[in-house]
Amino acid sequence: MPESFDHKVESTLQRHGMLEKGDQVVVAISGGPDSVVLLHILHRLRIRWGITLIAAHLNHALRGQDSDEDATFVAEYAASLGLPCVMETADVKRYCKAQGCSIETGARDLRYTFLERVARTYNADKIATGHTADDQAETVLMRVIRGSGPDGLSGIRPVRDGWIIRPLLNVTRKEVTAYQATHKLSARFDATNTEQHMLRNKIRHHLLPLLQDEYNPKIQGALSRLADVMRVESNYLDWELEALTTQHIHPVNRDAVCIDLTSWQTIPVALRRRLIRQAVQGAGGRSTRLTYDHVERAQALFDAGHAGQILHLPDEIALERRKTTVLICRSTSEPYQIEMNIPGTTPIPNSDYYIMTEIVDISDSPKERPPSCVAFDVDVLPSQLLIRSRRPGDRMKPFGMNGTKTLKKLFNEWDIPRLMRDRVPVVTDGVHLLWVAGHRRGNQAPLSEQTRKVLIMQQVGRLASGRTDQ
Amino acid sequence: MPESFDHKVESTLQRHGMLEKGDQVVVAISGGPDSVVLLHILHRLRIRWGITLIAAHLNHALRGQDSDEDATFVAEYAASLGLPCVMETADVKRYCKAQGCSIETGARDLRYTFLERVARTYNADKIATGHTADDQAETVLMRVIRGSGPDGLSGIRPVRDGWIIRPLLNVTRKEVTAYQATHKLSARFDATNTEQHMLRNKIRHHLLPLLQDEYNPKIQGALSRLADVMRVESNYLDWELEALTTQHIHPVNRDAVCIDLTSWQTIPVALRRRLIRQAVQGAGGRSTRLTYDHVERAQALFDAGHAGQILHLPDEIALERRKTTVLICRSTSEPYQIEMNIPGTTPIPNSDYYIMTEIVDISDSPKERPPSCVAFDVDVLPSQLLIRSRRPGDRMKPFGMNGTKTLKKLFNEWDIPRLMRDRVPVVTDGVHLLWVAGHRRGNQAPLSEQTRKVLIMQQVGRLASGRTDQ
Numbered sequence: 001m002p003e004s005f006d007h008k009v010e011s012t013l014q015r016h017g018m019l020e021k022g023d024q025v026v027v028a029i030s031g032g033p034d035s036v037v038l039l040h041i042l043h044r045l046r047i048r049w050g051i052t053l054i055a056a057h058l059n060h061a062l063r064g065q066d067s068d069e070d071a072t073f074v075a076e077y078a079a080s081l082g083l084p085c086v087m088e089t090a091d092v093k094r095y096c097k098a099q100g101c102s103i104e105t106g107a108r109d110l111r112y113t114f115l116e117r118v119a120r121t122y123n124a125d126k127i128a129t130g131h132t133a134d135d136q137a138e139t140v141l142m143r144v145i146r147g148s149g150p151d152g153l154s155g156i157r158p159v160r161d162g163w164i165i166r167p168l169l170n171v172t173r174k175e176v177t178a179y180q181a182t183h184k185l186s187a188r189f190d191a192t193n194t195e196q197h198m199l200r201n202k203i204r205h206h207l208l209p210l211l212q213d214e215y216n217p218k219i220q221g222a223l224s225r226l227a228d229v230m231r232v233e234s235n236y237l238d239w240e241l242e243a244l245t246t247q248h249i250h251p252v253n254r255d256a257v258c259i260d261l262t263s264w265q266t267i268p269v270a271l272r273r274r275l276i277r278q279a280v281q282g283a284g285g286r287s288t289r290l291t292y293d294h295v296e297r298a299q300a301l302f303d304a305g306h307a308g309q310i311l312h313l314p315d316e317i318a319l320e321r322r323k324t325t326v327l328i329c330r331s332t333s334e335p336y337q338i339e340m341n342i343p344g345t346t347p348i349p350n351s352d353y354y355i356m357t358e359i360v361d362i363s364d365s366p367k368e369r370p371p372s373c374v375a376f377d378v379d380v381l382p383s384q385l386l387i388r389s390r391r392p393g394d395r396m397k398p399f400g401m402n403g404t405k406t407l408k409k410l411f412n413e414w415d416i417p418r419l420m421r422d423r424v425p426v427v428t429d430g431v432h433l434l435w436v437a438g439h440r441r442g443n444q445a446p447l448s449e450q451t452r453k454v455l456i457m458q459q460v461g462r463l464a465s466g467r468t469d470q
Numbered sequence: 471m472p473e474s475f476d477h478k479v480e481s482t483l484q485r486h487g488m489l490e491k492g493d494q495v496v497v498a499i500s501g502g503p504d505s506v507v508l509l510h511i512l513h514r515l516r517i518r519w520g521i522t523l524i525a526a527h528l529n530h531a532l533r534g535q536d537s538d539e540d541a542t543f544v545a546e547y548a549a550s551l552g553l554p555c556v557m558e559t560a561d562v563k564r565y566c567k568a569q570g571c572s573i574e575t576g577a578r579d580l581r582y583t584f585l586e587r588v589a590r591t592y593n594a595d596k597i598a599t600g601h602t603a604d605d606q607a608e609t610v611l612m613r614v615i616r617g618s619g620p621d622g623l624s625g626i627r628p629v630r631d632g633w634i635i636r637p638l639l640n641v642t643r644k645e646v647t648a649y650q651a652t653h654k655l656s657a658r659f660d661a662t663n664t665e666q667h668m669l670r671n672k673i674r675h676h677l678l679p680l681l682q683d684e685y686n687p688k689i690q691g692a693l694s695r696l697a698d699v700m701r702v703e704s705n706y707l708d709w710e711l712e713a714l715t716t717q718h719i720h721p722v723n724r725d726a727v728c729i730d731l732t733s734w735q736t737i738p739v740a741l742r743r744r745l746i747r748q749a750v751q752g753a754g755g756r757s758t759r760l761t762y763d764h765v766e767r768a769q770a771l772f773d774a775g776h777a778g779q780i781l782h783l784p785d786e787i788a789l790e791r792r793k794t795t796v797l798i799c800r801s802t803s804e805p806y807q808i809e810m811n812i813p814g815t816t817p818i819p820n821s822d823y824y825i826m827t828e829i830v831d832i833s834d835s836p837k838e839r840p841p842s843c844v845a846f847d848v849d850v851l852p853s854q855l856l857i858r859s860r861r862p863g864d865r866m867k868p869f870g871m872n873g874t875k876t877l878k879k880l881f882n883e884w885d886i887p888r889l890m891r892d893r894v895p896v897v898t899d900g901v902h903l904l905w906v907a908g909h910r911r912g913n914q915a916p917l918s919e920q921t922r923k924v925l926i927m928q929q930v931g932r933l934a935s936g937r938t939d940q
Contacts, residue, residue, distance in 0.1 A: 147692025222617025236740030270706030292695040
């Protein structure tokens, strides 16, 4: 006797701990058979499992009147079950244009944003979606074909982020249709599903049937099981990675981290790829934009790069190999020039630090100052000073030295990572470099016996230099 | 400029540490383009890498005269390079019939056995085979379709068992053909490659070209990279498993192991499947015969089985859930009956223990005996005793007790695993059970004041009872 549909769904709920007594569940419903069946079975099980339901439908408005009819159908269906139904219309095309993404990606983004908003608004505990074993098989196959690592082959997760649940993930579309017939449920037909240009639909309607007919009649089960094993193993490696992340990825500032080369050697090879992805995220990049080749090249930089070597990755992330570390940072190197508030606080663009200035009487000026502070004779300086990023040809006469040096040479001497040099704020009177913030002042406007008022500058917040070798 | 063929092969050799200076390498050569190119490039690199080569060809004799012509071609080709060539002919069909395996599997088995024999005979260090990136892609795709876990998706390993190496694994068949043309190398055409009934060939000639044309022009690279990542992660999990194996899989005897239920709870879920496969191997089964479902059911027995529950797996492996452990053993429960050597040693069939007997004067008989020994008045017993496995209805009058009990009841009282009961040797005079070896003697032929000669029986070797709960 084949296992009943109800039993299969309930054992999925059970096995993955999807529901708890008292849960309020937002059920995503498109109007297609999968979601209609999902809402129906959860409604039947609601007393037994002690849950309450809210239907939620996002009108993607991609198929004109058809889309509106879907919305009407969903509203009526939810009402027939006596359930509340939250409806909203999205402008998918505008979103996709703004984000530069495909219609499929855009629709999904907007749908999940909507569902999560509904869940938060109604203080719900879970969001249920109607993904089936067929969706799972399609996803895994699509990822194998497109080229994916272990994470991708994990496919659709039964539970995502702790609250998005997929109770139908172990029943096939065929079983859904049978259930639909048994319970005489009508559903809408989603016309976008037949557009052959979408990879998923091509896999659904051509590739999977072909593989099933000619290679393995049980291929869907095989792909589901693969996803299952991959998910568990991949989660485990990620869990091990967490400990390694704290241990090996050191924050430098808001969008830079570094990894010590000595500790790199101790990281198991299997986890190095994952750690690199993690570091990219730590620096503010998206690990999903990294290909296999990106990660391979990053590994090569760690294993056999030379000091000063730089690797550029997507999302403006760059890696720089240093003597004893590798710096991973977001290279947001927009040049800037702003006026300095005197006295007052000036935030440094694209960073989380700022420069504070004050003017004090020479008699109140402390003899000892912290290294982050520099002092000038204010009467010798113009009233307006500027803070800017470095420019080619910048030269400075460092305090206490004869002659000038190029800023480039000074940066080399101070061993500042190349990737960080655009971020070091420079204070200038328009002609001379008065101060390379956090590093060295120039020899302009020194305190002397004539000095009456002192201008004190201090860099506050995280260290700007990004001296990762300390 | 595309990377040169030589460079690609050399970086594969380098990256996986395939060759060391001084290595003697057996090169497998079928006569097809891949192996011809393999032998050619290794021959060109031999001085630079400090290696010596031996060609080795197994004539599978599956295509009559064609096969013989292959052999002649190979011999002449090796001779033209001035290399020794070891040739042998195999009877693949007979082997496959005997083993009940497919021609493809049989041919592979025989080929590797041959290659390893050649390597041992000539004291070689490595065996090189001509697998290409195309073979890799085909293998991975085949395993995805057939249904495989992470291990299977690791595909063809660049280095297997430390000495089988695949220097061409990162070049495509197309690149091999180009190299062949450049160096004007002739090669034989393997007709079995065009037989469409073989899954691999179907994938090679139909599925991969289809996927390449319609889904992803770079699919071969994608599948190779997948194998690469999977191999590294899978190896890492196996490495972690090694420590767990020692810690959690306890040998009971030659073909039985057990896992403690308390320690099971501490094993990461991701490693439990692998540990079960390991335990099956520890009990003498082949983990390759286990499907996903077998492993799932085994996990269920661990997680929620009831005491006494038994699960049968392939290779005559069975699992029995006990109170505090799960026993995994090979149920080679052939009934047997053999004559006991008195005095002397009698090996117990299908086991690694035996029963030793001796006859001593009552005056020499020690008062204290180890628990594995029992003593009888030899003059009261028939001269011929038997050792056999239990039979339905066996009863015994345990020493010191009134009345008989069924052996079944006694086994229950002694808490002997059901899977082990057929292995407990029983000594009988043909009518009574004299001794359940390792457990209890019956009340026949006790020592008395009339006793002159004592028959001492002892079970030697590993404990027969398989008392896993100790």
